[in-house]
Amino acid sequence: MRQIVPHVVAAYPITPQTDCVERFAEFVSEGLVDTEFVTVESEHSALSACIGAAAAGGRVMTATSSQGLALMWEMLYIASSMRLPIVMMVVNRALSGNINIHCDHSDTMGARDAGWIQLFSENAQEVYDNMIQAVRIAEDMRVRLPVMVTQDGFIISHAVERVELLGDDEVKAFVGPYKALYPLLDLKHPVTYGPLDLFDYYFEHKRSQIEAIDNCLPVIEEVGREFGKLSGRFYGLLEKYRLEDAEYAVVALGSTCGTAKEAVDRLRDRGKKVGLLKIRCFRPFPKEEVIRALAPLKGVAVLDRSVTFGGFGGPVFTEVRSALYDVSPRPLVIDFYYGLGGRDIYVEDIEKAFARIEDVVRAGRVDKHIDYLGLRE
Numbered sequence: 001m002r003q004i005v006p007h008v009v010a011a012y013p014i015t016p017q018t019d020c021v022e023r024f025a026e027f028v029s030e031g032l033v034d035t036e037f038v039t040v041e042s043e044h045s046a047l048s049a050c051i052g053a054a055a056a057g058g059r060v061m062t063a064t065s066s067q068g069l070a071l072m073w074e075m076l077y078i079a080s081s082m083r084l085p086i087v088m089m090v091v092n093r094a095l096s097g098n099i100n101i102h103c104d105h106s107d108t109m110g111a112r113d114a115g116w117i118q119l120f121s122e123n124a125q126e127v128y129d130n131m132i133q134a135v136r137i138a139e140d141m142r143v144r145l146p147v148m149v150t151q152d153g154f155i156i157s158h159a160v161e162r163v164e165l166l167g168d169d170e171v172k173a174f175v176g177p178y179k180a181l182y183p184l185l186d187l188k189h190p191v192t193y194g195p196l197d198l199f200d201y202y203f204e205h206k207r208s209q210i211e212a213i214d215n216c217l218p219v220i221e222e223v224g225r226e227f228g229k230l231s232g233r234f235y236g237l238l239e240k241y242r243l244e245d246a247e248y249a250v251v252a253l254g255s256t257c258g259t260a261k262e263a264v265d266r267l268r269d270r271g272k273k274v275g276l277l278k279i280r281c282f283r284p285f286p287k288e289e290v291i292r293a294l295a296p297l298k299g300v301a302v303l304d305r306s307v308t309f310g311g312f313g314g315p316v317f318t319e320v321r322s323a324l325y326d327v328s329p330r331p332l333v334i335d336f337y338y339g340l341g342g343r344d345i346y347v348e349d350i351e352k353a354f355a356r357i358e359d360v361v362r363a364g365r366v367d368k369h370i371d372y373l374g375l376r377e
Helices: 018-029 043-056 066-071 073-081 106-110 124-139 168-175 202-214 217-231 256-269 287-294 315-323 347-363
Strands: 008-011 036-039 060-064 087-092 117-119 147-152 238-241 248-252 274-279 281-283 299-304 332-338 370-373
Touching: 008 018, 008 043, 018 036, 036 043, 043 060, 043 066, 043 073, 060 066, 066 073, 066 106, 073 202, 087 106, 087 124, 117 124, 124 147, 124 168, 124 217, 168 217, 238 256, 238 287, 248 256, 248 287, 248 315, 248 347, 256 274, 256 347, 274 287, 287 315, 299 315, 299 347, 315 332, 332 347, 347 370
Parallel strands: 008 036, 008 060, 060 087, 087 147, 117 147, 248 274, 248 299, 299 332, 332 370
Antiparallel strands: 117 281, 238 274
């Protein structure tokens, strides 16, 4: 955020996001960035201020976690419906109750249908890289939608990890100058934001939102390639780790992908044909890319760090299994809930997931679609 120098940042501190906005507030107070930092009394007000600033014509960013994101819920939909390119850091944390300040993905997944692009990060380097790319993606004239960049609370946000930074001038050149679209402060060309939109046009406006977010996948890939030319670190919609000849795979998001890579390496050393599909872009969901990666396999274990109460599996499982439904033949797919409320996930846990999907494929059927990793019985 310091290198991007947004016009406005409005935020309210909440653990474990607090360090992000506190540090940025220090940059502002020390004159290191020329940003208007707006302190507010709640997360709802924080995003409201961001929406106002973005509609006025500014480059705008914010950050939050858990209940803070939940308190923004009403405003999330307004930001996306107005096509405002706000960038938000979400430091993933469990939702209450019971009260828990540690990581899971229930906050971000609760907002998955709010019309925001969602990028997940495996480590601190990817958080840094994704935040820079998010500005370009959000502000692209083919997109003009808000973007969430996630990092796992405490696991990434409070870890000590080496990060390679670009120069300030490189970041400034990459994100480019901000181009406001229909700014409220352009008094010579007055526009209206937030009008009443009943049954006569509301449906059509939602259709335009659907097409906007569905059409942004090529832009995300394009920005990832361009960022790779600058940094040497290339990004796509997902990452295929040792999947080239795999028969079994796990699918995961966020920091767990690092643990899963270690599990894959260990099992490969034992002669197992296994791999990992890491989903970086969860919204919009890259259905075609997921099908190409997973359809040739025998079995897939999906890891969900959030719960869909009363549903048929977690959010990631539901998307993956649905994407594969029209494929024939298709792999057998099972779901594992894990890591809720910050419970650690170990390499051995992921090895168990691989063993379980092997058993399912050997039996030729799925008797139990949802299971758990690391749960005390």
